[in-house]
Each structure stands twice: as structure tokens, then as C-alpha cells.
Amino acid sequence: MKYQPTIGLEIHAELKTKTKMFCDSLNDPDEKHPNTNICPVCMGFPGVLPVINEEALKKTILVGFALNCQVARQTNFDRKNYFYPDLPKGYQISQYKRPLCANGWLEIGGKRVIITRIHLEEDAGRLQHDAKDNHSLVDFNRAGVPLMELVTDPDLNSAEEVKEFAEKLKLILKYLNASDANMEKGQMRVEVNISVKRKEQNEKENQKLGTKVEIKNLNSIRAAAQSVDYEIERQTELLEEGKEVKQETRGWDEAGQKTFSQRSKEEAHDYRYFPEPDLPVLNFGEKYLHLGDYYERVASELDTEANRLHQNQNEKAESHLPAKLHSLSANYVITEFPPLMQAKGMEIDDLEGFKISPEAFAELMVLVFHQKLSSTGAKAVLKEMAETGLHPEAIMKEKNLGQVSDTGELQKIVEEVIVKNSKAVEDYKKGKVEVIKFLVGQVMAATKGKANPSVAQEILTELLGL
Numbered sequence: 001m002k003y004q005p006t007i008g009l010e011i012h013a014e015l016k017t018k019t020k021m022f023c024d025s026l027n028d029p030d031e032k033h034p035n036t037n038i039c040p041v042c043m044g045f046p047g048v049l050p051v052i053n054e055e056a057l058k059k060t061i062l063v064g065f066a067l068n069c070q071v072a073r074q075t076n077f078d079r080k081n082y083f084y085p086d087l088p089k090g091y092q093i094s095q096y097k098r099p100l101c102a103n104g105w106l107e108i109g110g111k112r113v114i115i116t117r118i119h120l121e122e123d124a125g126r127l128q129h130d131a132k133d134n135h136s137l138v139d140f141n142r143a144g145v146p147l148m149e150l151v152t153d154p155d156l157n158s159a160e161e162v163k164e165f166a167e168k169l170k171l172i173l174k175y176l177n178a179s180d181a182n183m184e185k186g187q188m189r190v191e192v193n194i195s196v197k198r199k200e201q202n203e204k205e206n207q208k209l210g211t212k213v214e215i216k217n218l219n220s221i222r223a224a225a226q227s228v229d230y231e232i233e234r235q236t237e238l239l240e241e242g243k244e245v246k247q248e249t250r251g252w253d254e255a256g257q258k259t260f261s262q263r264s265k266e267e268a269h270d271y272r273y274f275p276e277p278d279l280p281v282l283n284f285g286e287k288y289l290h291l292g293d294y295y296e297r298v299a300s301e302l303d304t305e306a307n308r309l310h311q312n313q314n315e316k317a318e319s320h321l322p323a324k325l326h327s328l329s330a331n332y333v334i335t336e337f338p339p340l341m342q343a344k345g346m347e348i349d350d351l352e353g354f355k356i357s358p359e360a361f362a363e364l365m366v367l368v369f370h371q372k373l374s375s376t377g378a379k380a381v382l383k384e385m386a387e388t389g390l391h392p393e394a395i396m397k398e399k400n401l402g403q404v405s406d407t408g409e410l411q412k413i414v415e416e417v418i419v420k421n422s423k424a425v426e427d428y429k430k431g432k433v434e435v436i437k438f439l440v441g442q443v444m445a446a447t448k449g450k451a452n453p454s455v456a457q458e459i460l461t462e463l464l465g466l
């Protein structure tokens with residue numbers, strides 16, 4: 001191809017938290033009654049003060065870790081000023097120069113896409129336009145809901161890559177329980193920045209990008225990919241004809257399967273950003289940073305395994321495995337390490353005396369990932385690792401904690417369980433399918449929690465013939 005597309009993404013995700021970003025109004029995306037989850041803070045009444053939602057901060061940092069980002073040592077919120085009816089305060093609290101997380105990456109198809117930044121802000125309300133009566137209604141339930149914005153470098157080159165990146169990110173957000181990331185519900189919104197340029201022989205000439213077009217209103221990953229294909233074709237045609245590509249924002253017309261001009265560069269806003277005076281500067285000190293460094297070492301250990309998984313994946317359905325391994329590990333670091341350290345009277349910032357090495361921890365995560373160890377078993381091993389500094393496999397063998405996934409071994413136990421629980425088996429055969437849970441429980445009890453429950457259930461249903 002004579003022309004090369006360059007694509008960067010801006011992705012917003014509503015965080016799954018109990019309350020809103022700066023007040024205690026509920027963050028309930030399923031609330032059907034408009035203007036119910038509101039209060040003077042998110043409605044911008046004079047004299048009120050915002051309070052930062054810690055859960056939202058933690059979830060954004062968790063996403064940052066899973067995406068190999070550096071977490072800021074010091075950060076703050078800024079006011080982004082603009083007037084729109086869905087924004088009751090007349091400004092949005094966002095982050096401008098000092099985002100919470102930066103310089104990360106997500107790998108797709110063997111290629112690292114750089115995550116420029118991830119910052120935290122608040123969502124706006126929802127407008128409903130009634131063309132017939134010529135008026136608009138506004139529902140403020142969504143105003144102030146925690147919103148994470150992720151920006152990538154222009155590292156993508158095709159619709160296929162856009163699709164893969166968005167799908168992988170969506171999976172990580174869901175897996176970390178950071179967001180439900182349902183695009184149809186607007187919980188995840190993708191904006192595409194795309195330019196096309198003629199491929200030049202001269203390397204220096206080749207560095208220059210074409211004119212950038214922004215595409216908005218994409219309510220599915222499919223729409224994002226389709227809009228990219230359409231834009232590549234549209235911009236290439238313009239260049240072929242010797243015409244210029246206009247710098248503008250375009251929308252996606254789902255019915256017509258095409259993009260259309262929304263506004264040009266001349267109408268760009270000056271948001272007059274300034275530091276939010278009602279909120280303190282956030283200092284994470286060494287605390288999270290040490291954990292971040294630790295996690296980076298874990299991540300590089302995991303890469304070997306992730307690459308192996310990547311090479312072995314034949315089926316499309318398994319393309320998310322490496323991402324799943326990383327997010328599993330990030331989740332363990334965030335949720336399991338603090339209580340372990342607390343129990344030993346340690347602070348998160350004195351990892352010096354911490355006996356679990358990143359290498360040994362990565363080994364443990366690979367064992368959990370391959371179901372050689374149940375999550376209960378993993379917690380027991382982790383505790384022992386913190387005490388002794390031994391490697392997980394040694395502890396597993398010594399304490400006999402390995403998860404039994406071996407079909408032959410489990411089959412014998414399952415057969416015994418079936419014989420001993422004839423009443424339950426009878427109920428199951430009569431159609432009370434939920435009894436299967438009880439039977440799996442019996443297998444778990446017989447193996448002292450070591451059986452792999454999904455393998456046990458598979459054997460049960462096979463033997464019971466349903």
C-alpha cells in the first residue's frame with residue numbers, strides 16, 4: 001500500500017464504584033428514574049466541597065499497573081472550563097498536566113501499543129433531545145460518576161488492531177472489576193484519531209504524519225473498526241485526487257456506514273485549565289511507587305510465559321490469555337499484599353524486608369493461571385512464602401496443596417461421591433440440576449479443597465449422563 005494509516009485512541013470508561021467521584025450520591029448505571037442520584041455537590045450548588053473517592057483512585061491505579069504504567073508520585077485535579085447543559089458546575093473536574101498513570105503499554109499481536117496516560121475525571125449528565133417538541137431534557141444521575149480516560153500513542157495502523165486493542169482493554173477492565181465496560185450502555189466510549197499519509201522513501205520525510213481526524217459517537221468496537229476502514233478509504237481517496245484532508249471531528253453514521261463532519265478545528269475550545277482549588281494535591285510518596293517497581297519486575301517475569309501463551313494460541317477465543325495472566329497478577333498484588341504486610345507489621349513502603357521475590361511471585365501466578373493451584377491454595381502458599389521466602393512449588397509439595405485437575409485421579413473420587421449420595425443423584429436425574437453444586441461440594445470436601453471444581457463438575461455431569 002502506498003498510503004499508511006496512523007491511529008491513536010482515546011478511551012473513556014465509567015468506573016464501577018459504590019458512589020460518585022466527589023460526593024456520596026450513588027453510582028448506579030441501572031437507575032431508571034432521572035435525577036434521583038444527585039446532591040448539592042454533583043449539582044454544583046454554591047458553597048459545597050468535593051471529596052475524592054478513594055475506590056476510584058485505587059481502581060485507576062490497578063488498571064495502570066495491569067497496563068505496565070508508572071503511577072505518579074504526586075498528582076492533582078484540574079478544572080476544565082466549558083459551558084454545556086449537561087455540566088451543572090460549568091466546569092469538569094479532570095486531570096491535565098499530571099495524570100495519575102503514564103507511560104504504560106498493552107501488547108497486541110506481538111506489538112506494544114504505548115499508553116500515553118490514564119487520568120481520572122467526572123462524567124457529565126445525559127441529554128435527551130426531543131426533536132418533535134423541540135426541547136431537550138437532562139438527567140443528572142450520571143453527572144459526577146468516576147470516569148477514567150486512557151490515551152494511546154499513535155501506534156495502531158489498522159481497523160483490526162483497533163479492534164484487538166479495544167477488546168483486550170475491555171477484558172482487562174472487566175477482569176479487574178474496574179468497569180463493566182459495556183459500550184452500548186456508554187460505560188466504555190472509544191474515540192479514534194486517524195490520519196493517512198503517503199509512504200515516503202526518505203526515512204526523515206516518513207516521520208511526518210498526515211492531517212488528523214477525530215471520530216466520535218462510536219457505540220461498539222465493531223463501529224470503531226468500521227469507521228477506521230471508512231476513514232482510511234476516504235482520506236486515501238482525497239490524497240489520491242490531490243485534495244487536502246481537513247482537520248475536524250467526525251461522527252459515525254451507523255445506518256449509512258459512513259463518517260460525517262461534525263465540527264472543524266476553528267471551533268476548538270480553550271478550556272482554561274487551572275488546578276482545582278477545592279481539592280488537595282495527592283502525594284503517593286514511595287508507597288505505591290515501590291509497589292509499582294515491584295510489579296514491573298513481576299511483569300517482566302510474566303512476559304516469558306505470556307509470550308509462550310501468545311505463540312500457542314491457535315484459536316481466536318484464547319487471544320486474551322496473556323492479558324488475563326497480567327491482570328490476575330496485578331489483582332493479587334493490590335488485594336493480597338497489603339494484608340500480608342500488615343500482618344507482619346510492615347508498611348507497603350518497606351518492601352525491603354519482604355520475603356516474596358518478584359520472580360517467586362510470578363511463578364506462583366503462573367501456577368494459579370494454569371489451575372495447578374486453587375485460589376484458596378494460592379493464598380496459603382503466599383502466606384508461607386511471606387514467612388519463609390521459599391519458592392511456591394516447594395511449598396506446594398511440602399504442604400500438599402496442589403490442585404487436582406487430573407481426570408483419572410478425580411474420577412475415582414467422583415465415583416465414590418456418587419455412590420455415597422444416592423438421594424442427591426436421584427434428585428439430579430429427576431431434573432433438579434442445581435444439586436450438581438452440592439455434589440461438587442462433596443468432591444471438594446473429599447479432596448480437602450484440592451479438586452479443580454470445574455473439572456469435578458465436568459466429570460460429574462458426564463457420569464450422570466445429563
Ligand SMILES: [Zn+2]
Nearest residue numbers: 023025039042
Ligand atoms: Zn452528588
